[in-house]
Amino acid sequence: MIEGINLFQTMSQKLDYLGVRHTLLAQNVANADTPGYKAQDLRAFSEALRTVQPAGMLATHQKHMVAEQGNTTYREDRRVEGWEVEPSGNQISLEEQMIEAADSVRQYQLATQLMKKHVSMLKATLSTRA
Amino acid sequence: MDPISAAMKIASSGLEAQSLRVRMVSENIANASSLGSAPGADPYRRKTIVFQPDFDRNLGADIVTVKKIGVDPGEFSLSYDPSHPAANADGYVKVPNVNPLIEMTDMREATRSYDANLNLIEQARSMATATLALLER
Numbered sequence: 001m002i003e004g005i006n007l008f009q010t011m012s013q014k015l016d017y018l019g020v021r022h023t024l025l026a027q028n029v030a031n032a033d034t035p036g037y038k039a040q041d042l043r044a045f046s047e048a049l050r051t052v053q054p055a056g057m058l059a060t061h062q063k064h065m066v067a068e069q070g071n072t073t074y075r076e077d078r079r080v081e082g083w084e085v086e087p088s089g090n091q092i093s094l095e096e097q098m099i100e101a102a103d104s105v106r107q108y109q110l111a112t113q114l115m116k117k118h119v120s121m122l123k124a125t126l127s128t129r130a
Numbered sequence: 131m132d133p134i135s136a137a138m139k140i141a142s143s144g145l146e147a148q149s150l151r152v153r154m155v156s157e158n159i160a161n162a163s164s165l166g167s168a169p170g171a172d173p174y175r176r177k178t179i180v181f182q183p184d185f186d187r188n189l190g191a192d193i194v195t196v197k198k199i200g201v202d203p204g205e206f207s208l209s210y211d212p213s214h215p216a217a218n219a220d221g222y223v224k225v226p227n228v229n230p231l232i233e234m235t236d237m238r239e240a241t242r243s244y245d246a247n248l249n250l251i252e253q254a255r256s257m258a259t260a261t262l263a264l265l266e267r
Binding site: 101 | 239
């Protein structure tokens with residue numbers, strides 16, 4: 001059962017990872033016609049998790065504003081090479097981005113379905129009468 | 131802000147930018163034959179639009195904004211029409227530097243990018259729905 005609880009943790013990390021990745025893909029697609037824009041992506045999930053997170057400033061007063069730092073949890077892939085580079089220096093191919101996005105949605109649905117199944121397994125265990 | 135709503139906000143900035151681009155295209159096409167009124171006067175000059183990434187501090191991500199709406203410095207071509215009020219001494223009228231073929235291509239590209247942004251919003255929404263479905267029995 002301990003492994004089961006662990007699975008929940010990994011799954012929610014995976015969901016978070018896919019959410020952050022989707023933000024980056026949205027960023028790429030929104031800037032698909034911006035001159036000189038480079039595509040961004042995360043590394044594969046297995047090597048993306050940062051063990052040490054960079055520390056931000058603490059808000060110790062109600063008037064302090066906390067700056068959103070964006071993604072600080074997952075390592076970015078610095079070697080992204082798009083399918084093509086336009087003459088304007090834009091590196092984003094819409095087809096490629098749409099394939100990546102569809103893939104991450106599929107993985108997201110897989111993860112949520114697995115989580116549901118796992119909950120129903122736990123329920124089945126709990127409802128067994130001796 | 132959670133990444134899924136951030137993705138939606140970013141994609142909507144893309145929708146906004148692309149629709150402004152379509153607006154520029156229609157402005158160019160509508161004025162494709164707007165000539166000057168005084169002798170030798172310049173006709174309508176084609177407008178161009180340039181995008182730039184803009185780091186949004188609330189989202190912690192790059193959204194897209196319009197950098198500038200400029201004009202195409204390309205030369206006007208001349209057409210012979212001595213009776214037109216804008217005709218110069220030799221009887222030539224300057225016509226706008228709008229090429230309908232370029233405008234239509236630009237519009238197709240803008241529509242394609244608009245659709246891509248729309249798709250991303252749709253996908254972000256399906257991810258949010260999948261998360262909410264975890265609450266179901």
